[in-house]
Amino acid sequence: MDQQSVVEKLRGRVGQVVGVSDWLVIDQKRIDQFAECTDDHQWIHVDVEKAAKGPFGKTIAHGFLTLSLISAMSTCIQLPFDKSEAQMSINYGLNKVRFLNPVPVNSRVRTRVTLAEVEEKTPGRILLTYSHTIEIEGQNKPACVAENLGMVFLK
Numbered sequence: 445m446d447q448q449s450v451v452e453k454l455r456g457r458v459g460q461v462v463g464v465s466d467w468l469v470i471d472q473k474r475i476d477q478f479a480e481c482t483d484d485h486q487w488i489h490v491d492v493e494k495a496a497k498g499p500f501g502k503t504i505a506h507g508f509l510t511l512s513l514i515s516a517m518s519t520c521i522q523l524p525f526d527k528s529e530a531q532m533s534i535n536y537g538l539n540k541v542r543f544l545n546p547v548p549v550n551s552r553v554r555t556r557v558t559l560a561e562v563e564e565k566t567p568g569r570i571l572l573t574y575s576h577t578i579e580i581e582g583q584n585k586p587a588c589v590a591e592n593l594g595m596v597f598l599k
Contacts, residue, residue: 447598451570453524454562462559462574463520467552467581468513470505475549478509500546507543510553510588514576517555518592521574529599536571536593545585552581560591570596 472492479485487494488504495503515535547553561573571593578588 447564447568447570450525450529450598451562451564454559454570454572457524457559458562460559461556463518463522463555463557465517465520465554465557467554468517470509470547470549470551470553472503472549475503475505475509478506478512482506482508484508500548503549505547505549505551505587507588510543510547510578511541511590513553513578514555514590514592517576517578518557518574518594520555521557523559523596531568531597531599533594533596536595539573539591539593541588541590543588545580545583545587547580547587553578553587554581555579565595568598570598572596 475489479490484506488498488500489506490503492503556577556579558575559572560575563571563573565571572595574592574594576588576590576592577586578590580587
């Protein structure tokens with residue numbers, strides 16, 4: 445399949461949900477490990493006793509922890525071309541990120557992914573903009589919304 449055909453198929457999916465990930469548990473161990481990696485040891489994340497008396501009643505995940513899970517949860521994305529036609533796909537960055545709702549410890553989150561934009565770049569490269577809504581199980585308001593960019597390199 446040629447690049448133009450792939451681009452046309454992708455453009456036909458703009459505005460559509462292209463994936464919903466499985467639920468992922470955000471437990472204290474994951475929060476603590478993230479704090480270690482980032483040197484962000486703010487008490488609302490890592491001090492269970494103090495956080496129990498704080499504004500959220502328990503520890504909460506770091507916003508950037510929630511955001512960082514986009515890569516892992518993006519394996520759910522289904523695109524309208526055969527993956528064997530792509531050499532690789534890379535994370536190209538973010539456009540907009542908003543943290544709308546804290547993620548309490550032991551919550552389950554997932555992402556709902558919409559294909560927002562398709563842009564042809566150099567021959568064999570297509571820039572895809574995905575709109576991620578990271579949902580918290582049992583809550584109406586999402587934890588995070590973010591525009592994530594992915595560059596697909598066709599063979």
